[in-house]
Amino acid sequence: MPTPPDALRRGPLREGTFSSTLHGPRTAVVLGRWLGAALLTCFLTGLLSHLVQESPSWLPSRPANGYRLTQGLHVISGIAAIPLLAAKLWTVYPKLFEWPPARSVLHALERLGIAVLVASMVLELFTGLFNTLQWYPWPFPFRQTHFWLGWLATGGLLLHIAAKAPQIAEHWRRVRPGLPERRAFLTAVTAAVGVVTLTTAGQSVPWLRALDLFAPRRPDLGSQGLPVNRTAAQAGTTTVPADWRLTVDGPHPLRLSLADLARLPQYEAELPIACVEGWSAGARWAGVRVRDLLDLAGAPADARLRVTSLEADGPYRVMDMPAQYVRDPLTLLALRVNGEVLNADHGYPARIIAPNRPGVLQTKWVARMEVL
Template identity: 55%
Template structure:
């Protein structure tokens, strides 16, 4: 009995596997990856700031916008990546030229770059999505791995683009040949619903899928879409005092605050206050969002004492950085560093009240930090000490 011939690239005659289709979908995916990469860099540098970079405090909601875009572009990349892979998968059955030649080397390099690109991108999107759920079923650190994978993706993408540049250039613009309907190949085994899908129909389907998952998730950072945000792990206005909670007081090991609680500032002239004494100091208001790395954000009204006023009271030199110390028991963010530009910004508060009432314990009672354009993990809760570092 004669065995059937193995499939080849010619075994997939659908016009939806045409290089023009792959180029268009590649453009869309490339834009999504670029936005995700650039906003991800901003988020990483906001958390791990290199010495040559100064993070600005304004616009006050900048991190809210960029991190929302980061998560949104990552989610939208999923249907784009699946559509792109479906369009080009017949290339997997193309035979390498033989004997070895420059063309064979270029083809092998292309396939290797695609393997690295697809593997890294799939893993990046997978762990990124699980991060929005705050679920980490792996032994490696998320932040460092996520950052390293981003650079691997960009490197593999550049190699892939360099190899495919002639083909991309040929099909970048729509030609008269693309406007002419391509007759469907008679494949009796395929149902009409598949063989009848046009290129334009495929583009509309993919664009619709990307738009749908975007709308179903963006509600975690855009409250207007909250009611339809079925893919959003958090709704921005649900939680104590109308604000979500990532880490509760119980999770942080913080119990109810005793009457002998004191807030201290270590500096040239150390300060110590009870909660009532803090409330007696001049109070200020800041309308600032909480924006978390998981992509959700929510604006709120905060009231408390300006950090720069506390620095003046303790005689700290101008431009002093601070360490903010929480009552949290352990954890990566039990302390945070507050650079001088944030300490001096008039919007940065030691907040005592949220949305018109005293802080809920899960929101950091009796006092927490709130500052403009900072990741939520650095808006330290349950603050009991500020340390002037110089």
């Protein structure tokens, strides 16, 4: 009669259950290289995105398309990592049925670390995917949670690489046994990653726009040629007061009507709206340079700016802008876009547009500018 431990070894716990070479270490190492590259790219660009939203004083305002490039790459690499993670987990899942489950305290700790790594990766990628859809079916704040999950997943990944370094080194180079089966599997994974990437990257890569079949946004569709994340109806700004005035608080306070703003020197700038969800779209903006308004208000050259929107509520109703953005000649209080007066959804009567900034910081329905 079998002893109790042997009696437990049924189904996938039976010795020799997983005989395919696709579950071998060579396949895991190859997929791990691809997945590691995607995750590290996603982490570094996501870290930059988080910093940009915090508006540190040392972050440069150029290149003008910087945030568009880095956030687009962040979302592209994150989406590409999803099929790679699925393939990697399928390759190594027999390890879940190792016997005995824990051979020592160190082995138990290693398996616990892998469980934390896998859980954090899955949560990180899928919360990020839901963010591209602007769907938040959870009670916790997305941005902060996504940020710390990124650190947890990346730290766990680096520890995992360190723990498995000898095995990774052993299987890093090409080996011949089982090559046709492995090659077919890796080709299928490569094709899946390629299809997912090509059919979603068009929301941020203009020359792939024709293939943008599954991305949540088409950047060339929307009122005045631009998509809208937060509409005037959602913000409660469909009706602007008839006596609207832009208030500029500084040493010499200003109150300017639209007619007053129109009489000031007008400038144009070709700048993108680039959003954290990964989509971006370029547009031609026209209006008054922010630095000219602050000069009229007597602001010092190193002044920061606080901008307040007409919307009554919202996490980005108030926005702070460091001096390097305030003084950049491309930073405008925009009154028009693509040759038309701003409509309500794009921020009428006036909005901020600045280089190298996420869309959430390009404040719409501007009511007040305060020199800090």
